Amino acid sequence: MHVMSQKPAVPLVHIETFGCQMNEYDSELVRSLLKREGFQFTEDRECADVILMNTCAIRENAHNKVFTHLSDLRSVKKHRPLVVGVLGCMAQNLKAELPEKEPIVDVLAGPDSYRQLPQLITNAMTLQEQGVDQKRLAVELSEYETYDDIVPERNDGVNAWIAIMRGCDNFCSFCVVPYTRGRERSRNPKGILEEARLCAEQGFKQVTLLGQNVNSYSYDTWDFARLLLEVADVPGLERVRFTSPHPKDFPVDLLKAVSSHPNICKHIHLPVQSGNDRVLEMMNRTYTCSEYLSLVDRIRTMNTQIALTTDIIAGFCSETDEEFSDTIRLVETVRFHSAFIFKYSERKNTIAARKYRDDVPEAVKSERVTALVDLQRKISFDRNREYVGSVVNVLVEGNSKRSSDQGMGKTDGNITAVWEKNGTSVRPGDMVPLSIYDSSASTLYGIAQPQPSSP
Structure with a gap:
């Protein structure tokens, strides 16, 4: 007698996360939202009824990884029922062409639409059983969504991410975030502190506060310095980190908080992007090289123990050899503990894509990245030698x-x-x-x- 294998009554979901820490946090929100509706999760994608990819639109490499994974799933979907969903920034930024380019995608949900996921997935599974190929999309941006009432479903670990705000109002010309995550809005501090207390109760020793520009956090009378100090005082937490601030608005109260509170880590990630004023202006970074260096001096005057790290983009539109040399000189001057260094890659819908030509040859971009990486490796080596004997x-x-x-x-x-x-x-x-x-x-x-x- 032939016995048909029974499909599990509860759909099994596998989530793959690409990109930044905010995406890690969003995947935890998605797990929580789906678990509320009875979905279960698996680490084995071969067993999954639903595969969700939480995507990043910031770097070309992240894009390419997602397309490679989608390509791999084509053969899987030929042999068994499978709902494929693309979430996050890439879903938002490529909402028009992604379903056409990758027909295997059944569900598209942007960062403000995760509450709709349970219904989107359920509908997609029903249509698939009926043999109907129809995409389920939810890619509207919100001025209000902060998921403040959702407790993230976290895996065990040492560090817990806590998003304190969503979106961004900076509109750096190279960055797609304002178009994929919407305008800036801050969470209620009461919810943030409750989440921090829950993390401590769950055994996390460190929390990292997340935002595209954390130092612009604002809710009623609360600014980021006040929030940071309150989180650092939560019993059970031994360390508090944050990422990322913007050099344009770094109030002295925030510097004092980092410098003085024993639970706030003596580490500031301070993205500079370029060491040339013309390029910074084209990037719409709203500070000059000298203003950035003045901020570095203020930080180090207040506390010499603070480790500084940064982000740098090499080969931005029309960047000359001499302008790149300005970035080299800035790195030599500041002597960061470490740096994330990237080639400029044009992102669809950004100001730079509309206004400027991506005219620096790929070979030149690669040479500049290599030069910066080699320089930073030497500086990082010297910086780390300073700890020997301590x-x-x-x-x-x-x-x-x-x-x-x-x-x-x-x-x-x-x-x-x-x-x-x-x-x-x-x-x-x-x-x-x-x-x-x-x-x-x-x-x-x-x-x-x-x-x-x-x-």
Whole structure:
């Protein structure tokens, strides 16, 4: 007797997340919203009835990864029923052409439309069973959506992301975020603090506050400095980070908060993008190179222990060799602890795509990226050598990539540190003092110091 395999009564969903930390957080929101409606999740996409890709539109590389994954799913979908959904920024930015370019996509949902996902997926599954090929789209931007009432479904770990705002009003000419995530709106601080307290109760030792421009957070009488201090005082949290601020508005109260509160990490990610004033103006960054350097001086005058990291774009429209040299000189002047360095890639619907020609040859862009990476690697190596001979506190994240006999964690300044366990028992979330004896451009190597025993 032939027994037909039974399709599970509850749809199994697999989520793949691409891009930034905000997308990681949004995937946690999506899990929560779908679980409310009875969906279950699997890490094995071969078992999934629904595969959702939470996408990024910022970098070309992220785009290419998504298209590669969609291409892989074509053959899967030929052999079994499968609902494929594209979520997030790419869904929003390519809402017109993506369904045409990739017919296997059944569901499209932008960052403000996740509440509609349960119904979109259910409808798509019903239509698929009926043999009807009809896309389900929800890509309207909202002026109000903050998902403030949704508790994210987090995986266990050391760090928890908390989005304090959504959208962006900066309109940097190279950036697609205002068009994919809408205008800036801040969450109610009450909800943020409640979420931080819940994270502490769940065992997270660190939270990272997220926003496209966190220092423009504003809700009634609350600014970002006040919010940051309140979160840092939540019992059970040992570290608070934030990303990313914008150099255009960095109030002194925020600097004081970072400098003075023991639970606020001494690390500021301060994207500069370029070291040339003409290019900065074309990028609509609204600050000059000298203003950026003045801010760096203020930060370091207030606290010399603050580690600075940055983002840089090489090969922006019409950037000359001499203008690129200005960026090299700025990096040599500031001496960042580390930097994310990218080739400029034109993004659809941005101001730069409409106003400027992407005219720097790819080979030149690659040469400039290589020059910056080589320079920054040398600076990072020298910066990390400064820690040799000192003791730093490291928040344990787990085992090192190289060996389960080694522990791995992050310093207050967000630098990776590794040490030999030597039979000692440390768990993720523990704070371990390390005596640093060596370093590379990316890692500190230490010896775990004896910790005082509990009375």
